[in-house]
Amino acid sequence: MKPVKVSEPPSSNSKVMLAPVSGPSLAASHEGALLGRCVSGDEAAWRDLYRVYYPVAAAFLRKLGVRERELDDAVQEVFVQLFRYLPKFRGEAQLKTWLYKLCATQARRVRRWRAVASTLDKLFSSEEPITGLELSEGAARQRVATALEKLNEGERLVLVLYEFEGLSGEEIAQVASCPVATVWRRLHYARKRFSEALGVGEEARS
Amino acid sequence: MNTPAPRRLVEESGELGELMRDASRQYSRGLDANRAWQRHLARKDRPELGRWLPASVVFALAAAALVVGIKFGRSSNGIVALPEPMIAKQVEEPKLEPAKPALNVLEKEPAPVQPERARPAPRDTRDSTPAPVEPKQPSEAAAPEAAEPKVDCLGFARSGDAKRAAVCFEGQAAGSGLSAEVGLYELARLRRDALGDSAGALVALDEYTRRFPNGSLTAEVRFSRLELLARLGRAQEAITASDALLASRYGSERAAELRLLRGNLYLRSLSDPARAAVEYEAASRGSSRIADEAAYLHALSLEKAGNIAAARSAYERYAERPGARHESEAKAKLKALSAQ
Numbered sequence: 001m002k003p004v005k006v007s008e009p010p011s012s013n014s015k016v017m018l019a020p021v022s023g024p025s026l027a028a029s030h031e032g033a034l035l036g037r038c039v040s041g042d043e044a045a046w047r048d049l050y051r052v053y054y055p056v057a058a059a060f061l062r063k064l065g066v067r068e069r070e071l072d073d074a075v076q077e078v079f080v081q082l083f084r085y086l087p088k089f090r091g092e093a094q095l096k097t098w099l100y101k102l103c104a105t106q107a108r109r110v111r112r113w114r115a116v117a118s119t120l121d122k123l124f125s126s127e128e129p130i131t132g133l134e135l136s137e138g139a140a141r142q143r144v145a146t147a148l149e150k151l152n153e154g155e156r157l158v159l160v161l162y163e164f165e166g167l168s169g170e171e172i173a174q175v176a177s178c179p180v181a182t183v184w185r186r187l188h189y190a191r192k193r194f195s196e197a198l199g200v201g202e203e204a205r206s
Numbered sequence: 207m208n209t210p211a212p213r214r215l216v217e218e219s220g221e222l223g224e225l226m227r228d229a230s231r232q233y234s235r236g237l238d239a240n241r242a243w244q245r246h247l248a249r250k251d252r253p254e255l256g257r258w259l260p261a262s263v264v265f266a267l268a269a270a271a272l273v274v275g276i277k278f279g280r281s282s283n284g285i286v287a288l289p290e291p292m293i294a295k296q297v298e299e300p301k302l303e304p305a306k307p308a309l310n311v312l313e314k315e316p317a318p319v320q321p322e323r324a325r326p327a328p329r330d331t332r333d334s335t336p337a338p339v340e341p342k343q344p345s346e347a348a349a350p351e352a353a354e355p356k357v358d359c360l361g362f363a364r365s366g367d368a369k370r371a372a373v374c375f376e377g378q379a380a381g382s383g384l385s386a387e388v389g390l391y392e393l394a395r396l397r398r399d400a401l402g403d404s405a406g407a408l409v410a411l412d413e414y415t416r417r418f419p420n421g422s423l424t425a426e427v428r429f430s431r432l433e434l435l436a437r438l439g440r441a442q443e444a445i446t447a448s449d450a451l452l453a454s455r456y457g458s459e460r461a462a463e464l465r466l467l468r469g470n471l472y473l474r475s476l477s478d479p480a481r482a483a484v485e486y487e488a489a490s491r492g493s494s495r496i497a498d499e500a501a502y503l504h505a506l507s508l509e510k511a512g513n514i515a516a517a518r519s520a521y522e523r524y525a526e527r528p529g530a531r532h533e534s535e536a537k538a539k540l541k542a543l544s545a546q
Contacts, residue, residue: 004512047243075242076249108483118352130518140228163215164230169422184422187212189360200222 035095039087050079057103063160064107065149074110076103100165100175104157111153147197155190158183202203211383259416357393368400372412379410388419390414394430406432425456441475462496465489469503479510502532507540518543 005198035146037045058075089098096099157176159166162183173180216226359374375396378389390410398407412429414421421427428451435444448464451457455466469485472478488505489500505520518540525536 019523050243050246051239053238054242055234058237059234072242072245076246079246080249101377136229138232141232144229145227164233166214169211169252175424181317181423181426184384185388187389188384191212191215196224197223198222200220200225 003057060103066110072112074106078106097174147194155186158186159190391423441471462489466500479507483507498531
């Protein structure tokens with residue numbers, strides 16, 4: 001199946017072909033109806049969809065290393081994209097998988113922007129850019145976040161999607177745009193580095 | 207044999223499992239969808255200028271920095287020094303690199319002496335992507351077990367101790383599950399890239415195929431094996447292997463690459479330009495770099511097969527392709543063919 005071509009201008013008779021979607025709290029049939037209402041421009045439906053998927057997107061962005069002060073903008077940008085291209089969504093992938101993909105792209109943008117901002121800070125200000133994690137974060141989250149930072153982008157994405165989000169190898173391959181074999185290879189190395197960074201050995205896992 | 211999906215860390219009972227569950231809960235704390243929706247509405251109503259202003263400022267700053275850089279980068283005679291790729295190259299003859307097959311799956315992976323983190327990001331995930339695209343369907347469904355090794359074999363390879371890394375990967379390969387699969391695959395790459403032992407690499411890949419006929423890395427192993435056969439000069443075997451691969455689901459996804467490799471094998475190793483032309487033509491559809499290369503080689507193989515009229519027509523079509531990489535060579539060929 002080919003992915004939807006979102007670069008084409010939306011047409012009034014765009015069909016939304018919906019596959020069963022396993023949303024966080026919506027039954028597939030309800031979600032199908034909800035998406036249909038969203039496409040027809042029903043703002044109440046947009047709000048409902050937003051409320052369902054906001055926690056998923058925000059928590060996922062946090063796991064990918066988006067900081068609290070960057071989170072709001074990042075989530076909003078993801079949903080702006082989601083709503084903009086929703087009329088072209090044909091259900092060839094699950095909506096949740098597509099949302100994860102949008103989030104992964106946005107997290108990458110945030111990191112790049114952070115690098116630019118850090119350079120600008122150094123150029124125009126004597127203040128050191130703020131680094132590290134928020135004080136409000138829990139201890140477990142801090143430990144995990146620090147370990148996740150040790151992974152490269154591809155490994156981090158695969159590990160978070162598999163270990164936290166519970167996606168299958170095939171779904172992760174869709175989000176990461178790579179073969180399933182690559183997913184397992186990345187997971188293998190990511191787990192190893194992640195465990196090392198946490199200081200938790202194999203023996204502690206049984 | 208298909209290996210089961212590895213058990214998720216959050217499902218484990220030890221310290222790590224506990225930590226993952228705690229972290230997962232903490233990641234979801236303090237998220238207020240209703241307030242976020244209000245912010246979303248406010249953002250949606252914000253004028254476009256406001257949305258794009260920060261990016262525009264950064265762009266302007268970057269442009270200014272570039273101008274300043276060029277100004278101060280001028281050489282003493284006032285001529286801006288151009289980077290190497292911008293200097294026009296004159297190419298007399300089209301270059302055919304005899305030893306390098308079109309398909310080079312192993313080289314897409316990090317060399318054993320370099321960690322995977324050095325690999326460039328996939329093309330479709332860059333910021334320049336104009337619009338989000340629904341994810342594609344993946345190619346494989348196998349879900350193996352991941353038993354992680356305690357010894358860092360890659361670490362040995364990275365530190366330049368290839369022999370020790372090979373022994374380490376051999377030990378890893380003697381195990382089971384995903385760890386053994388990765389061990390065999392990495393052993394093959396190590397033998398090929400660091401130890402210069404293509405035949406040994408092929409042995410490792412063959413062992414993989416025997417032990418894990420439906421393993422998680424089957425696709426990569428089959429492509430790697432094909433490339434090694436071509437490298438070892440076993441062209442006919444490579445053609446036969448590529449037939450099977452083309453007929454499989456793995457091959458259909460990378461048909462253009464496979465066709466280009468087959469064209470190269472027919473043209474260079476089997477001296478059969480007519481069959482090479484057929485393969486190149488099949489690979490030349492589309493606008494990818496592979497298609498561009500194949501389109502030029504299609505014309506070249508027609509010429510080598512003695513079909514001058516068809517070759518001239520193919521060169522003409524190639525020269526009209528937008529962004530043709532061998533445009534100047536094609537035009538030179540056309541000129542030479544017209545003079546005949």
